[in-house]
Amino acid sequence: MDHMPENWGRPRSDVYGSYQHAIHSAGPQSHTQVPSITGTSVIAMKFNNGVILAADNLGSYGSLARFTDQERLIKVGKETVVGFSGDASDMQYLESMLERLIIEDNYEQDGHNFRAPHIYEYLSRVMYNRRSKVDPLWNAILVAGKKDDGSPFLGYVDLLGITYSSPCIATGYGAYLAIPLLRKLVSEDEDAKNVTEEQARAAIDESMKVLFYRDARSLDKYTVATVTLDGNVKFDKDVRCQNMNWRFAEGIRGYGTQKQ
Amino acid sequence: MVGFSFDNYQRNQFLTAKGYPVPTATATGTTIVGCRFDGGVVIAADTRATEGDIVADKNCEKLHRMSPSIWCAGAGTAADCEFVTQLISSTLELHSMSTGRAPRVVTCLTLLKQHLFKYQGHIGAYLIVAGTDPTGPKLFSIHAHGSTDVGYYLSLGSGSMAAMATLESKWKKSMTKQEAMELCAEAIEAGIWNDLGSGSNVDMCVMEVDKPAVLYRNYRTPNERSTKEKSYVFARGTTAYMSERVRPTVKPLAYDIFEETVSSTGGGESMEIDG
Numbered sequence: 001m002d003h004m005p006e007n008w009g010r011p012r013s014d015v016y017g018s019y020q021h022a023i024h025s026a027g028p029q030s031h032t033q034v035p036s037i038t039g040t041s042v043i044a045m046k047f048n049n050g051v052i053l054a055a056d057n058l059g060s061y062g063s064l065a066r067f068t069d070q071e072r073l074i075k076v077g078k079e080t081v082v083g084f085s086g087d088a089s090d091m092q093y094l095e096s097m098l099e100r101l102i103i104e105d106n107y108e109q110d111g112h113n114f115r116a117p118h119i120y121e122y123l124s125r126v127m128y129n130r131r132s133k134v135d136p137l138w139n140a141i142l143v144a145g146k147k148d149d150g151s152p153f154l155g156y157v158d159l160l161g162i163t164y165s166s167p168c169i170a171t172g173y174g175a176y177l178a179i180p181l182l183r184k185l186v187s188e189d190e191d192a193k194n195v196t197e198e199q200a201r202a203a204i205d206e207s208m209k210v211l212f213y214r215d216a217r218s219l220d221k222y223t224v225a226t227v228t229l230d231g232n233v234k235f236d237k238d239v240r241c242q243n244m245n246w247r248f249a250e251g252i253r254g255y256g257t258q259k260q
Numbered sequence: 261m262v263g264f265s266f267d268n269y270q271r272n273q274f275l276t277a278k279g280y281p282v283p284t285a286t287a288t289g290t291t292i293v294g295c296r297f298d299g300g301v302v303i304a305a306d307t308r309a310t311e312g313d314i315v316a317d318k319n320c321e322k323l324h325r326m327s328p329s330i331w332c333a334g335a336g337t338a339a340d341c342e343f344v345t346q347l348i349s350s351t352l353e354l355h356s357m358s359t360g361r362a363p364r365v366v367t368c369l370t371l372l373k374q375h376l377f378k379y380q381g382h383i384g385a386y387l388i389v390a391g392t393d394p395t396g397p398k399l400f401s402i403h404a405h406g407s408t409d410v411g412y413y414l415s416l417g418s419g420s421m422a423a424m425a426t427l428e429s430k431w432k433k434s435m436t437k438q439e440a441m442e443l444c445a446e447a448i449e450a451g452i453w454n455d456l457g458s459g460s461n462v463d464m465c466v467m468e469v470d471k472p473a474v475l476y477r478n479y480r481t482p483n484e485r486s487t488k489e490k491s492y493v494f495a496r497g498t499t500a501y502m503s504e505r506v507r508p509t510v511k512p513l514a515y516d517i518f519e520e521t522v523s524s525t526g527g528g529e530s531m532e533i534d535g
Contacts, residue, residue, distance in 0.1 A: 173421075176421035176422065176425075177421050177422075177424070177425045178425070179422075179454060180421075180422040180425050180426065180450040180453070180454040181425050181426070181429060183453070183454065206429055207425075209428075210424075210425050210428045210429060213428050214421070214424060214425075214428065245428075245431070245432070247433055248411070248412050248413070248431075248433070251412075252410050252411070252412075253410075254410065255407070255408050255409055255410060256366060256369050256370070256373070256400060256408040256410060257366045257369070257370065
């Protein structure tokens with residue numbers, strides 16, 4: 001007889017094998033991934049006549065700068081631009097989903113086309129749904145275009161299904177480095193009315209330069225997309241950071257006491 | 261035995277697992293910057309001290325004096341910054357008396373980094389050290405583990421990225437004192453508005469070669485509390501009372517006053533001070 005009360009009512013180890021402790025530490029079924037090829041920040045801001053977005057052309061493989069020709073801003077439909085950061089394969093999957101969405105919408109030929117708020121709503125649902133299955137699409141996405149009332153639209157949705165709207169948004173490191181600069185022009189929604197396209201473009205270029213200085217997974221080659229309220233979408237590709245200031249390094253030697 | 265005692269580590273792990281984690285030290289959740297200009301260096305800091313998600317001090321002083329011409333801005337654990345700067349300031353003063361020379365920024369840097377390295381990062385002091393000495397203006401930064409960096413413009417703390425974005429945007433090699441002060445104030449403001457760990461006011465210290473250092477406490481105050489819409493002072497008589505007794509609080513002192521003057525007489529032995 002086994003005199004140990006802890007073993008009463010339990011299957012015998014010599015017959016059924018020892019107790020597998022992994023059972024009580026097992027969680028629900030989940031497929032959370034680790035992103036592989038990634039894109040860094042996407043930044044965007046509203047101006048008086050629309051929205052400007054920018055994203056560099058780098059696809060990083062961890063710390064390796066693997067692909068320098070990755071286009072992370074796409075035109076969806078006629079008047080919307082979507083910018084992706086995070087996992088590249090999930091980005092490509094979403095691109096094909098959006099393409100299919102537009103094609104199927106065109107079957108109707110009813111004169112109505114998807115605008116930015118509709119694309120945004122669709123993407124938010126997809127992202128939150130995947131999050132709820134604990135199998136996220138590992139991205140942070142910006143959707144830019146115009147609302148049905150003709151005013152500029154800019155929204156953010158990410159792998160957790162978090163959504164928000166703001167006159168200036170940035171994903172990744174852009175949130176820390178670019179937002180302080182962009183907010184100097186547009187801290188409230190009304191400020192966008194006083195910002196010209198040239199001013200907004202200058203702020204975006206400045207922010208991309210600062211990101212190249214201080215984000216270790218960035219590139220100095222990027223794409224700028226401008227969506228204007230008249231329904232035009234302009235892509236400025238292969239833009240390079242201009243007037244970079246690296247002269248500070250001239251006089252510096254060592255890390256404190258070194259003289260030569 | 262020198263160094264920290266880690267005897268309670270196992271006990272603390274156990275308590276954390278049971279739901280009683282170690283309380284967070286008051287951190288400065290800060291924005292601090294330093295910037296060189298022609299003929300000197302300027303440093304600036306915000307004035308918010310946080311205890312987790314709470315603002316513990318709305319107007320704390322993050323600029324510490326290492327010597328009359330060497331000042332230090334501190335981010336990280338507030339107490340660690342305060343005490344490490346006081347300790348090294350004291351050591352620096354004694355060293356300066358021993359050498360008979362004005363203290364140098366590289367001396368301060370070396371004393372700080374050797375102290376912090378010894379404690380392997382457990383003393384959470386992240387400092388921007390700046391000043392002028394006989395070799396000219398200097399600007400350095402130190403991390404808690406003991407590494408140091410040199411630069412013409414630097415930022416540290418949770419708001420360092422917001423400040424650095426401003427600095428990278430507007431810094432140029434040759435700047436006047438006014439331009440550098442303006443740039444530093446703007447960089448700190450970027451931290452104040454965009455970083456939740458930073459807020460309130462901007463403190464600044466300007467160290468110019470061959471001039472005394474000038475501390476500008478609350479150089480900018482962009483977060484002043486607005487005046488209340490009405491006075492909430494209760495009128496006399498709001499609280500009813502049943503009886504009243506008035507006692508004088510100040511009693512004249514019943515002491516006699518003598519006056520005595522002490523001066524050296526010249527005669528008699530003077531005290532031996534140099535043995």
